[in-house]
Amino acid sequence: MRCSVRRSADPPATAPRFDPATFVARLRSAGLVVPITSTIAYVDALSVVGIDRPDSVYWAGRATLVRRPEDAGTYDECFAEFFLGVDPDERTDDDTETLDIGLDDEADAADDQGPSDDGADPDVSLRWSRTEVLRHRDLARCTPDELREAWSLLAKLRIGGSKRPARRLVPSRRRTDSLDLRRTARAAVRTGAEPVRRFHRDTSERTRRLVLIVDVSGSMEPYARALLRFANAALVGRGRVEVFTIGTRLTRVTRELASHDPDAALRRAAVAVADLSGGTRLGDALGEFNERWGARGMARGADVVILSDGWDRGDPAVLGAAMERLHRVAHRVVWVNPLKASPGYEPLAQGMAAALPFVDRFVEGHSIASLEFLADLVAEPATGAIPPTGRRTGPTVGSAR
Amino acid sequence: MLAVMSDPSVSAVDLRAAGDVDEIRVAMERDGYLPDEGLATAVHLALQLRRPLLLEGEAGVGKTEVARSLARLSGGELIRLQCYEGIDVAQAVYEWDYSRQLLHLRATETAATVGATGDLDVDSLEDELYTERFLVRRPLLRAVTTSTGPPPVLLIDEVDRADDEFEAFLLETLADYAVTVPELGTFTASVPPIVVLTSNRTRDVHDALKRRCLYHWIDHPGFEREVAIVRRRAASVDESLARQVAAMTERFRELGLYKPPGVAEAIDWAVALSTLGTDRLDFDAARATLGTVLKYREDQERVLDLGLGTMVGDAMQRAAVG
Numbered sequence: 001m002r003c004s005v006r007r008s009a010d011p012p013a014t015a016p017r018f019d020p021a022t023f024v025a026r027l028r029s030a031g032l033v034v035p036i037t038s039t040i041a042y043v044d045a046l047s048v049v050g051i052d053r054p055d056s057v058y059w060a061g062r063a064t065l066v067r068r069p070e071d072a073g074t075y076d077e078c079f080a081e082f083f084l085g086v087d088p089d090e091r092t093d094d095d096t097e098t099l100d101i102g103l104d105d106e107a108d109a110a111d112d113q114g115p116s117d118d119g120a121d122p123d124v125s126l127r128w129s130r131t132e133v134l135r136h137r138d139l140a141r142c143t144p145d146e147l148r149e150a151w152s153l154l155a156k157l158r159i160g161g162s163k164r165p166a167r168r169l170v171p172s173r174r175r176t177d178s179l180d181l182r183r184t185a186r187a188a189v190r191t192g193a194e195p196v197r198r199f200h201r202d203t204s205e206r207t208r209r210l211v212l213i214v215d216v217s218g219s220m221e222p223y224a225r226a227l228l229r230f231a232n233a234a235l236v237g238r239g240r241v242e243v244f245t246i247g248t249r250l251t252r253v254t255r256e257l258a259s260h261d262p263d264a265a266l267r268r269a270a271v272a273v274a275d276l277s278g279g280t281r282l283g284d285a286l287g288e289f290n291e292r293w294g295a296r297g298m299a300r301g302a303d304v305v306i307l308s309d310g311w312d313r314g315d316p317a318v319l320g321a322a323m324e325r326l327h328r329v330a331h332r333v334v335w336v337n338p339l340k341a342s343p344g345y346e347p348l349a350q351g352m353a354a355a356l357p358f359v360d361r362f363v364e365g366h367s368i369a370s371l372e373f374l375a376d377l378v379a380e381p382a383t384g385a386i387p388p389t390g391r392r393t394g395p396t397v398g399s400a401r
Numbered sequence: 402m403l404a405v406m407s408d409p410s411v412s413a414v415d416l417r418a419a420g421d422v423d424e425i426r427v428a429m430e431r432d433g434y435l436p437d438e439g440l441a442t443a444v445h446l447a448l449q450l451r452r453p454l455l456l457e458g459e460a461g462v463g464k465t466e467v468a469r470s471l472a473r474l475s476g477g478e479l480i481r482l483q484c485y486e487g488i489d490v491a492q493a494v495y496e497w498d499y500s501r502q503l504l505h506l507r508a509t510e511t512a513a514t515v516g517a518t519g520d521l522d523v524d525s526l527e528d529e530l531y532t533e534r535f536l537v538r539r540p541l542l543r544a545v546t547t548s549t550g551p552p553p554v555l556l557i558d559e560v561d562r563a564d565d566e567f568e569a570f571l572l573e574t575l576a577d578y579a580v581t582v583p584e585l586g587t588f589t590a591s592v593p594p595i596v597v598l599t600s601n602r603t604r605d606v607h608d609a610l611k612r613r614c615l616y617h618w619i620d621h622p623g624f625e626r627e628v629a630i631v632r633r634r635a636a637s638v639d640e641s642l643a644r645q646v647a648a649m650t651e652r653f654r655e656l657g658l659y660k661p662p663g664v665a666e667a668i669d670w671a672v673a674l675s676t677l678g679t680d681r682l683d684f685d686a687a688r689a690t691l692g693t694v695l696k697y698r699e700d701q702e703r704v705l706d707l708g709l710g711t712m713v714g715d716a717m718q719r720a721a722v723g
Contacts, residue, residue, distance in 0.1 A: 037612050041450065045615075048449040049422060049442060056422060059442035063615040067608070069457065072618065168487040181499030185506075189527045193506030206487075242604075255605075287657070295659065296460075297562070297603025321699075325659065 020046060023082050027065060030074050038065055054083060135369040138341065140222040151229055153368050155262055159234040159375045161207040161241075162303060164331070172202030208303050208331060209240045210378055213289065215308035216245045216273055217280035223338040223365060227307045228253075228269060230371050232262045242298055245273045246285035246308075252293070282312040282351050283319030290325050299330045303378050307336040307365055310352025320354035327358035336365035336374060413476025413551055416595070417448045433633050434463070434470040435626060443617035444471070453575050453596035455560075455611060458619035460601060461663020468556035468597040477551040477595065482540035484563035490570060495582055496537045502530045531584035541570075542580050545590035552592045560610075561600040568607045575613050622664060624651055624719075630664055631671045638671040644720035645682040646671040650694065651719075652712055658700040670694040682717065684710045 024039045041064040049056035058079055066075050134146055135153065142150060171180055180199035188195040212231045216224045224245075231243040235258045245251045256272045259265040286306075293299070304326060312319055327333050335355065339345055341364040347353055356362065361377060364370040419425050425448070426441040436444065444467065447454035456464040472479035482493055490496075509526060538546065544555040557571065574580055578590040598614060600606055622630060627647040631638060638646075650667040662670075673693045679686040687709055695701050704712070 033608075035612055041452070041615070044450050045446045048446055055438055056442060059439045060446060062439060063443040063446050063617055067455075067611040067616045068605075069618045166487055168489065181503075182497065185497070185499045185502045185530070188503060188506055189523060189530065192523075193510035193526070195503060291657070291659070293603075296601055300603075325699075 018051065018083070023061075023078070024065065026078050026082055027075065030078050032065070032071050032074055032078075034065055038067075057083065135372070136367050138338075138366045139226050139368075140338070140366070142222075150226070150368050151262065154226065154229045154371065155233055157230065157233045157372060157375050159210075159230070159237050159378065161210050161378060162332075162381050163205040164208050164301065166204045166206040168204050169201035170204040172200050174200065174202060176200045176202045178202070207240055208301065209242065209298065210234060211242045211244070211294075211299055211302050211304045211330075213244045213246055213286070213304065213306045213308075215280060215282070215306075216247045217311070219280075219309055219311055220307070220338070223307065225266070226368075226371060227336070227365065228257065228266060229262055230374070232257045232259070232265045236260055242293075244289060244293075245269070246280070246282065246289070247273070248281050248285075250285045250288045250292070280308070280312055281314045282308060282310070282355075283314040283316070283322050286322035286326060287318065290322055290329070294326055295329050299326060301331045303332050303334065304330040305334045305336060305374070305378065306355075307338075308351075309337055309339050310335075310347065310349040310355060312349070312351030314351075316350040316354035319351050320358075323355045323358040327360075332360045333358060334361045334363060334374070334377065335359040336363055336370075338364065338366035340364045341366040341370065414474055415551070416471065416475050417451075419445060419448065421445070428474055429470055432470050432474050434466060435622075435630050435633065436467075437622070437626065440467070440617055440619060443615055447597075447615045448595065450615070451593045453557075453598055453614040455598045455600065455606065455614035455616050456619055457600045457602050457616070459621065459661070459663055461665035462619045462621060463664055464599040464619055465556065465558055468554050468599075471595055471597065472554040472556075475551045475554065475595065478547060478553040479556060480540045480544050480547075480553050480594070481556045481558060483558050484560050484567070486562060486564060488563050488567055492539060493567070494539050494541045494570065494574070494580055496539065497531070498535045498537050502535050505530065505535070533585065536582070536585070541574050542582075542588065544594040544596075545574070545578050545580050546588050547594070548591050552590075553594045555594045555596045557596065557598040559601060560598045560606055561603045565607060568610045572610055572613060575610075621654060621661075624648065627651070627664060627667060631668055634668045635672045635675065638675045639680060641720065642674060642680055642682065643671055645716055646674065648716035648719040649682065649687070649712065652716060653694065653704065656703065656707065658695065658703060659697045660695070660700060662694045666694045666696075682713055684713055687713050 020043050021039065024034050024042065027034055042061060045060040045064050046057065049060050051057050061079065062072070062075065066072055134142075134149055137146065137150075139147070139150065169178055169180075171183065178201045180201045183199040184195050184197070187197045187199070191197070212227065212234070214224050214227045214231065228243070228245075231241070231253075234241045235243065235254070241254070242252070243254045243257050245253055251273045253269040253272050256268040257265045259268070290299070294304075323333070337347075337352065340347075340362065347356055347362075363374060363377065365374060414428060416425065416428070419428070422438070422442050422445045425445045426436055426438075429436050429441065429444070443454060446452075454467075456467060458464055468481075469479060471477075506526070509529075536542075540555065544553050547553045560568070560571070575596060578593040579587050581587045598606075621627075624647055627650065628640075628643050631643040631647060632640065635643075646667055650662050650670070654661040670690060670693045673690045674682065674686060677686065677690065688705075691701050691704070691709075695704060
C-alpha cells in the first residue's frame with residue numbers, strides 16, 4: 001500500500017509518500033517497540049478504515065501500534081511529523097527539565113549527618129577477610145574497584161519474598177476438608193467405580209509482590225545504584241517485583257531492569273530515568289505512585305520498600321499524606337535510609353519525620369551487609385517492631401492535608 | 402445503514418457488516434453509549450479484523466459498558482469472565498462434572514452387578530466419563546462453542562487481576578478462537594466471538610497478549626460529551642443540572658484526589674440530585690450528596706477545605722457558558 005497523504009489546508013512543499021513501513025520505522029527510531037505482527041495489523045486496519053481521513057489513519061495506528069498510554073505522546077509526535085509535516089525542532093519542548101544536583105544539601109546538612117561529611121572510616125578489624133570488610137563498608141566511600149566487587153556480591157543475592165495464603169487449592173497429602181474430586185473420580189474408575197482412595201486439596205501459598213521505590217536524587221546517588229542492583233537481583237530471581245525511581249518525578253523501571261546482565265540493566269534504567277541525580281520531591285512522587293499504580297492494586301497486599309534519605313524539597317505534609325495512604329494499602333512498608341547507619345543519626349529531616357509514623361520497619365541500607373539484611377527482611381512474614389493490629393490504625397498526621 | 406438481522410423479535414444488527422466507523426458510532430449512540438472517534442475506530446477495527454479489543458482506562462470510564470453495549474446491539478449473548486488472582490482453567494475454560502461422573506460410575510457398577518455379566522469394561526467406562534455429557538462449559542469454552550444466533554460477546558473483565566500464567570491460556574484461546582480439551586479434542590469457533598478485554602492497569606498485561614489485541618485507552622470524556630452521557634443515562638436529569646454536574650466533576654478531576662470521579666460517579670450524582678428534587682446545584686445540595694461522587698473521606702474533606710461553595714459557583718458559570 002503506497003499513496004500520499006497531505007494536509008488538506010496547507011500541503012507541505014514535499015508531500016510525504018505514505019508508506020506504513022516507513023512510518024513504523026520512524027516510530028521505532030523514536031523508541032516505540034513495534035513488532036512485525038503489529039505492523040501487519042496496522043496495514044490491515046488501514047485497509048479497513050481507508051486513508052482518506054487523517055483521523056482514521058491516526059486512530060488505526062493508535063489501536064494497532066500503541067499498547068501503552070505512555071507511548072501515545074511519542075506516537076502523536078511522530079504522527080504529526082510524518083503526516084502533517086510538523087518539524088520536531090520547531091516544537092517547544094517544555095518537558096525538558098534542568099537538573100540541579102542536590103541544591104538543598106547545604107541547607108539540610110544541619111539536619112542530618114550526611115555521608116559526605118568528613119568522618120572517620122567505620123571500625124575495620126584487620127582480622128576480617130577482605131570480602132567481610134567490603135560487606136560492611138559504606139557504599140559512598142568505596143573505590144571503583146571495591147564497588148565492582150560489591151556489585152558481584154549483590155548479584156549473588158537471592159531475594160525471596162514473604163508468603164501469603166492464596167485462594168487456589170492444590171493437591172495435598174494431608175486429609176483436609178476439601179475433596180479433590182478430579183483425582184478421586186479418576187481413581188474410582190480403576191477400582192470398579194468405587195471411590196476407595198480419596199484425594200484431598202489444601203490451601204496454597206503465594207509470594208507477595210515486592211515493590212521497590214528508589215530515590216535517585218543527588219544526595220542518594222551511591223546508594224541508589226546499589227539498590228537498583230538489588231532490584232535487578234530481585235527481578236531476575238523471581239517474578240512479582242516492581243521497581244520505580246523517584247526524584248523530581250516518578251519513573252517505572254521494571255522493564256528496563258529485568259535483564260540478566262546487571263550492567264546493561266542499569267544502563268537502560270539510567271536512560272529511562274530522566275531525573276537521575278536531580279532534586280527530590282518525595283511527597284509528590286509518592287502521591288503519584290499511589291494514584292497511578294499503588295492504590296489501584298500494585299501496592300495492595302504488597303511489601304513496599306522505599307529507599308531514601310528523606311530529604312524532601314516539597315511540603316512534608318504532602319509526604320505524610322502520601323505515606324499514610326500507602327501504608328493503608330500495602331501489607332508492609334519498609335523504609336531504607338543509608339544515613340541511619342551514621343553514629344548519632346536522628347530522623348530530623350522534615351520529610352523523614354513526616355513519613356516515619358507510617359513505616360513498619362526502618363532499616364539501614366548503606367552497605368552490602370545491610371542490603372543482605374534487607375533481603376532477609378522482605379522474605380520473612382511481617383511481624384516485629386509494630387504489631388499487626390496496630391499498623392492499620394497508625395497515628396494520623398493532623399496537618400496531613 | 403446496518404442491516405437488521407433476520408430475527409424480528411430483537412432489533413439486533415450485524416455489527417461486522419458496518420461499512421465505516423460512523424455506522425458503529427451511530428449504532429452505539431443509539432444504544433446509549435457515546436464513544437469518541439478513537440473508541441469507535443478501535444471497535445470498528447476489532448470487529449472487521451476479528452481481533453480482541455483491549456480497553457484500558459481509569460475506573461468508571463465505561464470500559465465494561467462497551468462490551469455490554471456491543472452485546473445489546475448485536476443480540477449476541479454476553480459471556481463475562483471476571484478475572485481474579487488465582488483464576489485457572491477450571492473456572493475459565495472447562496471443568497468435568499465430577500459428582501455426576503461418580504454417580505454415573507456407581508450406576509454402571511450397580512447395573513453390572515444386577516446384570517448377567519458382572520463384569521466392567523474399565524477402558525470404555527473411562528471413555529464414557531470424558532464425553533461432552535459431563536463437560537461443564539466455563540466462559541471461554543462457551544464463547545467458542547456457541548454456534549447458533551449472532552456471535553457472542555466475550556467480556557474478559559479486569560484481566561490485570563489474573564496471574565501471568567493465566568494469560569498464556571488466553572493467548573491460546575484468542576489466537577485461534579479455539580479451546581483444547583485433552584480428552585475430547587479441539588473446539589474451534591465457527592464464527593469468532595466479539596472479544597473485549599478490560600484492564601485497570603494494576604500491572605502490565607503481557608506484551609504477547611497485547612500484540613494479539615487492538616488497544617485503546619479510554620480517557621475521561623470532555624465536558625460536552627459528559628453532559629450528553631449523563632443526559633442519556635439518566636433521563637430524569639434535566640439539561641442544566643447535567644451541565645452543572647459535568648462541570649463539577651471536571652473540576653474534581655483537576656484536584657489530584659485519591660479517586661477522581663469517573664463518568665459512572667457523575668451519572669450517580671446527577672441521579673441522586675434529581676431524586677432529591679434538586680434542579681439547580683447549590684452548596685447544600687452538593688454537600689449532602691457528595692458521597693455519591695467522592696468515595697473517600699479524605700477526598701470529601703479536601704474538597705470542603707478547598708471551598709466547595711466557590712467550586713459550585715465556578716461550575717455554574719462553566720455550565721452556563723458551556
